[in-house]
Amino acid sequence: MKAVDEGEYRQFAGARMEQLRRTAFLLCRDWHQADDLVAITLGKLYRNWGRARRADNVDAYVRGILMNAFLDERRRPWRREEPAEHLPDRAGPPDIDMADTRADLLGLLHKLGPGRRAVVVLRFYCDLSVQDTAAILDISEGAVKSQAARGLHTLRLLADPDPDTDRRESR
Structure with a gap:
């Protein structure tokens, strides 16, 4: 070079x-x-x-x-191995630099599959258009739209498994 x-x-x-x-x-x-x-x-x-x-x-x-x-x-x-959730000998207290909601969101985001997670991150974190996301991932624009919609729906369900709870309590 x-x-x-x-x-x-x-x-x-x-x-x-x-x-x-x-x-x-x-x-x-x-x-x-x-x-x-x-x-x-x-x-x-x-x-x-x-x-x-x-x-x-x-x-x-x-x-x-x-x-x-x-x-x-x-x-x-080798990436398909499941790591242990709790390690017996932690070096210190958990990292508390991140806000709870941010940590929760990251945890929920990680529950999405890799492809769907990639679409959600590009569309909503990187703020890319449907066209740009499709070009980067080499998938159709329709696939980007459906994966983004499904990813957001899954995140909402994971965040609040019973969305009717608030409606019932407010009556």
């Missing part, structure tokens, strides 16, 4: 690193895995920087790399 190209890459990657990390965290709910996904994404971006910078929307191109890296990781057989 030419020195000029490498400088542009470094500037772009440095400016987007934290946003990519937050997006990756929303997908996998683990900061270490999020860092791994960002490293994979930036490595692939570096190898394809010439093509990426010619893209109409470099941010969308990078999000596509991130989503593909996430979905590829989820397909690996």
Whole structure:
């Protein structure tokens, strides 16, 4: 890579690193895995920087790399192992930096399947259009709409399993 190209890459990657990390965290709910996904994404971006910078929307191109890296990781057989919910020897108290509602939302988001989670994160966290989300995930616009609707419906059900509770109590 030419020195000029490498400088542009470094500037772009440095400016987007934290946003990519937050997006990756929303997908996998683990900061270490999020860092791994960002490293994979930036490595692939570096190898394809010439093509990426010619893209109409470099941010969308990078999000596509991130989503593909996430979905590829989820397909690996070793990822299907279920980790233990409670580890016997915790190093300290749980991290209480995040608000309860945010932690609840992340927990609910993680209960969605990887594809549906990717659609919800791109549409509602990254605030992408249906068209951009479809292009990044290489699915139809109709699939984006249905997956987003189903994902939001599932999140609502998980958040409040009995939506009629409030109506009955207010009568």
